[in-house]
Amino acid sequence: MAVVFRTCKSLSKNAIFTRGISSSLRLHSQKPPTPPEPLVNVDVDDKSGVAVVTLNRPPVNSLNTPLLSELKNIIKGLEDNKSRGMILTSSSETVFSAGLDLMEMYNAPKDKLSAFWTTLQSTWLALYRSSFPTVAAINGHAPAGGCLLSLSCEYRVMVGPKFSIGLNETQLGIVAPPWFVICMRDVLGHRQTEMALTSGRMFSAPEALKLGLIDAMVTNKAEAITEAQKFIAQFAKIPPLARKLTKESVRQEGIKYMEDNMIDDLQMFMDLVTQEKIQKGIGLYLASLKKK
Ligand SMILES: CCCCC/C=C\C/C=C\CC/C=C/CC(=O)SCCNC(=O)CCNC(=O)[C@H](O)C(C)(C)COP(=O)(O)OP(=O)(O)OC[C@H]1O[C@@H](n2cnc3c(N)ncnc32)[C@H](O)[C@@H]1OP(=O)(O)O
Numbered sequence: 001m002a003v004v005f006r007t008c009k010s011l012s013k014n015a016i017f018t019r020g021i022s023s024s025l026r027l028h029s030q031k032p033p034t035p036p037e038p039l040v041n042v043d044v045d046d047k048s049g050v051a052v053v054t055l056n057r058p059p060v061n062s063l064n065t066p067l068l069s070e071l072k073n074i075i076k077g078l079e080d081n082k083s084r085g086m087i088l089t090s091s092s093e094t095v096f097s098a099g100l101d102l103m104e105m106y107n108a109p110k111d112k113l114s115a116f117w118t119t120l121q122s123t124w125l126a127l128y129r130s131s132f133p134t135v136a137a138i139n140g141h142a143p144a145g146g147c148l149l150s151l152s153c154e155y156r157v158m159v160g161p162k163f164s165i166g167l168n169e170t171q172l173g174i175v176a177p178p179w180f181v182i183c184m185r186d187v188l189g190h191r192q193t194e195m196a197l198t199s200g201r202m203f204s205a206p207e208a209l210k211l212g213l214i215d216a217m218v219t220n221k222a223e224a225i226t227e228a229q230k231f232i233a234q235f236a237k238i239p240p241l242a243r244k245l246t247k248e249s250v251r252q253e254g255i256k257y258m259e260d261n262m263i264d265d266l267q268m269f270m271d272l273v274t275q276e277k278i279q280k281g282i283g284l285y286l287a288s289l290k291k292k
Contacts, residue, residue, distance in 0.1 A: 039067040041091070042074050049084035050232050052225065056091040060098035063145050065116045067101075072123040075130055082240070085232035086130065087225060088153060089137040094163070096136070099144030102289075105273050106282045117269045118262070120145075124179065125258050128152045128251060131244035133235050135228035138214065139221040143168050143202060150214075151183040154247070157227040160205025160217040171200035173281040175272065177265060182254040188212060 041054040053074055055061040078086055090096045104116045127134065127149065136142075136150035138158040142165040150156050150165065158165065167184060169176040176184075176197055185193045192211060195201075208214045215231075218224050235243060248255065258265070272278060 038070065040070040040074055042077075044081075044083070048229070048233070050229060051078055051083055051086045053086055053088050054091050055089070055097055058092065060095045061090050061092060061146070062098045062101035062103075063120070063149075064101040064104050065112075065119050068116075068119045068123040072119070072126050075123070075126040079126075079131060083132045085133040085135070085235070087135050087137050087228040087232070088127075088149060089221065089225065090139055092140050093221075095140040095146075096138045096142040096163070096165075097146030097149060098141070099146045099148075102282055102286050106279065106286060110270065110274070113270060113273065114266060117266050121258060121262055121265065124148070124152060125255070128183070128258075129248060129255050131240065131247070133232045133243075135231050137221065137224035137228045138163070138165060139224055141165070144172075148180055148183060151187055155228070155231045156214040157216045157218055157224045157231075158205045158208060158214040159220060159224055160209070162205070164202040164204050165208050165213060166200070166202035167197055168200040168202050170198060172285055174278060177269065178261075179254055179257055179265070182257060186251070186254070 037056060039055075039057045041056050042051050043054075044051045051074075053071070055067070055071075057064070057067050061067075075086070100120070105113065108116070133155075134153040135155045135157065136153040138146075138150055138156060140159070141163050142150050142158075144167060147165050147167050167176050167180055169180070181193065181197060184197065188196065188211065196203075196211075196213075203211060203213055205214065205217050209217045216227050218227055273282075
C-alpha cells in the first residue's frame with residue numbers, strides 16, 4: 001500500500017520561547033513538533049488503484065467541518081487521479097461514525113452553522129456522485145450521519161453482529177433532510193424507509209442484513225476490506241465512463257435535489273436547528289451521552 005497524499009499540514013516551527021526565572025525571553029531549540037494526525041487517512045493500493053479512506057477522529061469520528069472538508073478533498077483527489085475505487089472505513093474499533101458532530105450544531109454562531117451544513121452538502125454530493133465504485137466497510141456503529149455516509153456508497157459490508165446502523169434523527173427530535181431520505185429510499189424502498197425513519201430505528205447488523213440496509217456481514221475489519229475489494233474488482237472490465245454515467249443516471253434524483261436546492265436546504269437546516277426547543281433537545285442529548 002502506498003500513501004498518495006495526506007491532508008494534514010506539517011508545522012514549520014522548530015523553536016519555542018519560554019519565560020525564565022528572570023522573566024527574560026530565551027530561545028530554546030527543540031525537535032519539530034509532531035504534526036497532528038490527519039482526520040482522514042488515505043492509502044492507495046499500487047496494484048489495484050483502490051483507495052482505503054479511513055475516518056480518524058477519535059473517539060467516535062463525529063463529523064465536524066474540518067473532517068468533512070478533508071474527506072471532500074480526498075474524494076476530489078481520487079477523482080483527479082482517476083481512482084479505480086474507494087473503501088470508506090474507520091480507525092476506531094467500535095465506531096464507524098457517530099454521525100454529525102452535535103457540538104457543531106449546539107449554540108453555534110450562524111456563520112459556523114452555515115459553513116458546517118454547506119460543507120456537509122458538498123462532501124455528500126462528492127461522495128454520492130463519485131465516478132469510481134465506493135464501498136463502506138462499516139467496522140463499528142453507524143448512527144445518523146454515519147449511516148448516511150454508508151448509504152451514499154454503492155455497497156455496504158458491516159462487521160457484526162454487535163454494531164448497529166440507522167437514521168435515528170427522529171429519536172433526537174430532529175428531522176432527516178430530504179437527501180438523507182432519498183439515500184435510504186434508494187437502498188430500502190419507500191415502505192421500509194418510512195418505517196425506519198419515522199421511528200428513528202437503529203438496526204443491529206443481522207437485522208440490517210435481513211432488511212437490505214447492508215449487503216454483507218462479516219466478523220472483522222480485515223474481512224470487510226477483503227469483501228469490499230471483491231465488490232470493486234467486479235468493475236475491472238467495465239469501461240469507467242459507461243459506469244460513471246450509469247451511476248449518475250441511477251442517482252439523478254439525489255444529485256438533482258442537491259444541485260437545485262442547496263440554498264433552500266441550508267435555510268431549512270438553519271431554521272430548524274436554531275429553534276430554541278431543538279437546541280434544548282440537542283443539549284439534553286449531549287448531556288445524556290456524556291453521562292453514560
Ligand atoms: C421536511 C423538512 C425537513 C427539513 C430538514 C432540514 C434540516 C434538518 C436539520 C437537522 C438535521 C441534522 C441531522 C443530523 C444527523 C446526525 O448525524 S445527528 C448525530 C446523531 N448521532 C447520534 O445519535 C450518535 C450519538 N452517539 C452514540 O450513540 C454513541 O456515542 C456511539 C456512537 C454508539 C458510541 O458509543 P461509545 O460508548 O463508544 O462512545 P460514547 O457515547 O461514550 O461517546 C464518546 C464521546 O463522544 C461524544 N459523542 C458521541 N457522539 C457524538 C456526536 N454525534 N457528536 C458529538 N459528540 C459525540 C460523547 O458525548 C462522548 O463525549 P465525552 O463524554 O466528552 O468523551
